[in-house]
Amino acid sequence: MNSQACSAVKRIADSTVRRLSVYLRFLEGSTSRGQSTISSEELAKHGGTTSAQVRKDLSFFGSFGKRGLGYAVPELTESLREILGLQRQWNVVIVGAGKIGTALAQYHGFKSRGFNVVAVYDTDARKIGSKWEGHVVRDVASITSDLGERPAEIAVLAVPADVAQAAVDRLVSAGIRAILNFAPVQLQVPGDVALRSVNMAMELESLSFELTNRDR
Amino acid sequence: MNSQACSAVKRIADSTVRRLSVYLRFLEGSTSRGQSTISSEELAKHGGTTSAQVRKDLSFFGSFGKRGLGYAVPELTESLREILGLQRQWNVVIVGAGKIGTALAQYHGFKSRGFNVVAVYDTDARKIGSKWEGHVVRDVASITSDLGERPAEIAVLAVPADVAQAAVDRLVSAGIRAILNFAPVQLQVPGDVALRSVNMAMELESLSFELTNRDR
């Protein structure tokens, strides 16, 4: 009945949220392709899932479609943005100015989606002060005072595994509320800090497993 | 009874495999720290799970521990490697010599874990022929013939979203068996090709959702 994105009453599964993100990405393409309406079936086909799953995912947040017709692309796009909290800007700091860190700092997808990179940090004295894509690399030691002046909600962690936990502890005490971790370690964070990890080694090993144990 | 990694009889969940990978990474650290034996409890603590989960995960593949004592670190490490198919070398090609692609090509974790980067590809004429970390960037058009001469099992895809599917189709027809995708699109692959996707936009949006809808 309600086409407003109401605040979640029951716990929403992470898998659901990730699919919403996939739907949104496809919808943004649909808009530019000039499609004005879309069915759960079509959304499912391009999101690698089933139409029932699409409808169930959306149903957790309200009722966005018209029976017999499908979903209006602009309205659904807007609703998904609202659900995912993308109608505001988020300030992001990148910690670690190595290969991955600098690649990320230049990643176009940040800015275009409301994630502002406000600072890049490193511990290497040779890197501190140098400039990348408009960001001066700053000393990790100044994170706490910097965040006091100019708060950021999200940190992207791209440092070696052996210093990752120390960096996390520093970020957490400086008031960071979410961390996207690229270091191949399991990090400990307080319950009120959100954490996601991208672990290339894990993905490769999972592929290795699948290639090895393919049912045959 | 059997401490051999027997071939999987029932389908193993992806979540299980990913945890095995986490256990393995911690064990490799334990070895260097000189610890000779480890309990499921300790493994769980550092893997962000529970001891029952650890034991259940391992039980799918055999029986590796000693009751009352725990798991012998070197033996379990070896068994996990075997389970994950890491006792052999895998040849990897990287497609896309942009920011992410080059960062990945230089990623130390590849070589040290048995994943040999055998080639880097791009379509940009200005990049083709240039050299990065011992790899000459080659023309995507030569993938098929290259793979005929020197096969690779795994491709890492780091190209823009709009050309990703075309690259996948080419790789699949050239005989690639597994793809690790960094492009923010849902890719279509035949059932016998393994696919994992790392999607930064999705991770950030999932954090955004969590920050926005924190139960409060």
Added chain:
DNA sequence: CCTACTTTGTGAATGAATTCACAAGCCTGC
């Protein structure tokens, strides 16, 4: 206005993954 056709939204049913709980096995000390 009525019929035929679509597609959503959602309880109920199924299936999958995690947690519980405890018997079985191993080590240590006496």
Added chain:
DNA sequence: GCAGGCTTGTGAATTCATTCACAAAGTAGG
């Protein structure tokens, strides 16, 4: 070699996620 203390391995119970299936609601055409 026996008692006491740990820790594994695993069915059973539970929790969580996906799929099914269909009533409800919309469109279109006559």
